[in-house]
Amino acid sequence: MQTRLAPEFLSTPDGQEADAILRRCVHCGFCTATCPTYQLLGDELDGPRGRIYLIKQVLEGAAPSRATQLHLDRCLTCRNCETTCPSGVEYGHLLDIGRKVVEARVPRPAGERAVRWLLREGLTSPLFGPAMRVGQAVRDWLPPPVRAKVPARRDPGPWPQTPRARRMLMLAGCVQPAMLPSINAATARVLDAAGIQTVVAPGAGCCGAIRFHLNDQVGALDEMRANIDAWWPWIEPEDGSAGVEAIVMNASGCGVTVKDYGHALRHDPAYADKARRVSELTRDVSELLPQLLPAWQxxxxxxxxxxxxxxxxxxxxxxxxxxxxxxxxxxxxxxxxxxxxxxxxxxxxxxxxxxxxxxxxxxxxxxxxxxxxxxxxxxxxxxxxxxxxxxxxxxxxxxxxxxxxxxxxxxxxxxxxxxxx
Missing domain, CATH: 3.40.50 (Rossmann fold)
Known part of the structure; x- marks a missing residue:
C-alpha cells in the first residue's frame, strides 16, 4: 500500500511505525473473511481492511469524524485478521495508533466520556473489590443486565503455603481477584502440585490493557512501569540470588499485554530494557503444560x-x-x-x-x-x-x-x- 503521511505524523515514532505497517498491506481482503464484526454488520468499514483505510486517511491529513471513531470503536481487537493476513500486517498496533489519533481529534458526547471514565477508573480501583462483593451479596435482586456482569461468588479454596525450590511470579490482575478469585488460587495449587511456588508481588496491579484500549495510553504505560517496578526485585534480587523462572499469566488478555511491554515501552530509556526482559519472561500458564503434565499424571x-x-x-x-x-x-x-x-x-x-x-x-x-x-x-x-x-x-x-x-x-x-x- 502506498502512503503519503502528513509531516506531523511521519516525523513521530507512532507515524513511522504506522507507515511501515500500512506499507505491508496488499488490499487482499483475506482479513475481512475472518472478522467477526464484518460478518455481523456487513460493512467494509467494520472490517480490518476498511479500518486500515480509515486510519491511513487520517494519517495522511484527512479530518476524522464521529463515524470514523465509531468504526474503530467497533473493532474487538481480536487480531483474528493478523492470523489470517499473508503479509504479516500488525493490525493491532496500527489500530492502537489510529484510535489514539482519532481520540485526540474527535470529542465524544458527555455520556460516552462518563461511561469510559467509569470503566477506566472503576475497574482498576482498589474499591472494585468491595463493590463486587456487595454486588455478589445482592446478585439475585439485580436487574438482569447488571446481574450478567456480576458472577456468582465461588470459594477460592486454600492457597498453598509450602515453600518450593522453584518460584514463578503471577499477576493477580485487577478484576480477577474480586470477580473470580478461584482462578488465581487454583493456579497456585496446580503449580504447587508440580513443585512450583507462586509468588504475587505486592504493588503489581492492572496489566494496563483496560486503560490502553480505552485510549488512556499514558495511564496504561504508567501501570506497566508500576508492574515492572513491583516485579523487578523478584527478577533481579539485590542479594544476587537466582530470580524467578517466569512470570505466569492465567488471563490470556493480561498475558498478551505483558508480552507487549517491550514494544510499548521501547522508547522509554529508563524502562525499555526492563520491559523487554519482562516480556521475555512472561508465559501463559498453558505454555508450562509440558513440564507440569507428568506431575499431574x-x-x-x-x-x-x-x-x-x-x-x-x-x-x-x-x-x-x-x-x-x-x-x-x-x-x-x-x-x-x-x-x-x-x-x-x-x-x-x-x-x-x-x-x-x-x-x-x-x-x-x-x-x-x-x-x-x-x-x-x-x-x-x-x-x-x-x-x-x-x-x-x-x-x-x-x-x-x-x-x-x-x-x-x-x-x-x-x-x-x-x-x-
Whole structure:
C-alpha cells in the first residue's frame, strides 16, 4: 500500500511505525473473511481492511469524524485478521495508533466520556473489590443486565503455603481477584502440585490493557512501569540470588499485554530494557503444560477420579490463539490427563464478544457474538465449557447454565478429587 503521511505524523515514532505497517498491506481482503464484526454488520468499514483505510486517511491529513471513531470503536481487537493476513500486517498496533489519533481529534458526547471514565477508573480501583462483593451479596435482586456482569461468588479454596525450590511470579490482575478469585488460587495449587511456588508481588496491579484500549495510553504505560517496578526485585534480587523462572499469566488478555511491554515501552530509556526482559519472561500458564503434565499424571494415577466432569469443550480466547499464537496446547494436554476435549466444530477461531470492556460499550454486537459462540460450544452437550481468560469466562457464563470455568480450575478439581491438592 502506498502512503503519503502528513509531516506531523511521519516525523513521530507512532507515524513511522504506522507507515511501515500500512506499507505491508496488499488490499487482499483475506482479513475481512475472518472478522467477526464484518460478518455481523456487513460493512467494509467494520472490517480490518476498511479500518486500515480509515486510519491511513487520517494519517495522511484527512479530518476524522464521529463515524470514523465509531468504526474503530467497533473493532474487538481480536487480531483474528493478523492470523489470517499473508503479509504479516500488525493490525493491532496500527489500530492502537489510529484510535489514539482519532481520540485526540474527535470529542465524544458527555455520556460516552462518563461511561469510559467509569470503566477506566472503576475497574482498576482498589474499591472494585468491595463493590463486587456487595454486588455478589445482592446478585439475585439485580436487574438482569447488571446481574450478567456480576458472577456468582465461588470459594477460592486454600492457597498453598509450602515453600518450593522453584518460584514463578503471577499477576493477580485487577478484576480477577474480586470477580473470580478461584482462578488465581487454583493456579497456585496446580503449580504447587508440580513443585512450583507462586509468588504475587505486592504493588503489581492492572496489566494496563483496560486503560490502553480505552485510549488512556499514558495511564496504561504508567501501570506497566508500576508492574515492572513491583516485579523487578523478584527478577533481579539485590542479594544476587537466582530470580524467578517466569512470570505466569492465567488471563490470556493480561498475558498478551505483558508480552507487549517491550514494544510499548521501547522508547522509554529508563524502562525499555526492563520491559523487554519482562516480556521475555512472561508465559501463559498453558505454555508450562509440558513440564507440569507428568506431575499431574502421577497425582491422578493415570485416570480421572469418578465424579469429575470429563466432557469439556474448550473456547480458546482470541488473546491466546491470535494474540499470543498459542493453539492446541490446552486441548492436547487435557486429553492426556483423560478429559474428552473438543473445540467448537464451527467458528472456533471467532471472538466470543467479550473483548475487555467491549461487552459494556458495544452490547448489541457483543451479545450476538456470545450467543453465536455458545450455540457452537454447546452443540455436543459438554459438561463444562473451559476457557483461558476471565473476560471470556464471565461473558459466556452470562448466556448459559452450563458451567464455564478456566481450564486450570478443571485440572484443579480433578487433582482435588484425587487427593492431590
Amino acid at each position: 502421577a497425582r491422578l494415577g493415570g485416570a480421572l477420579p469418578s465424579g469429575v466432569p470429563k466432557r469439556v469443550v474448550f473456547h480458546p480466547p482470541c488473546t491466546l490463539q491470535h494474540g499470543q499464537k498459542l493453539r492446541g496446547g490446552v486441548e492436547q494436554h487435557l486429553r492426556a490427563l483423560g478429559f474428552e476435549v473438543q473445540v467448537a466444530r464451527q467458528e472456533a477461531h471467532l471472538c466470543c464478544g467479550s473483548a475487555g470492556t467491549y461487552s459494556v460499550l458495544q452490547p448489541h454486537v457483543s451479545e450476538q457474538l456470545r450467543d453465536r459462540k455458545l450455540a457452537h460450544l454447546q452443540a455436543d452437550a459438554p459438561e463444562v465449557i473451559a476457557s483461558a481468560n476471565i473476560g471470556c469466562i464471565t461473558h459466556l457464563q452470562s448466556g448459559t447454565a452450563t458451567p464455564v470455568r478456566h481450564w486450570v480450575e478443571v485440572v484443579d478439581a480433578a487433582l482435588a478429587a484425587a487427593g492431590g491438592v
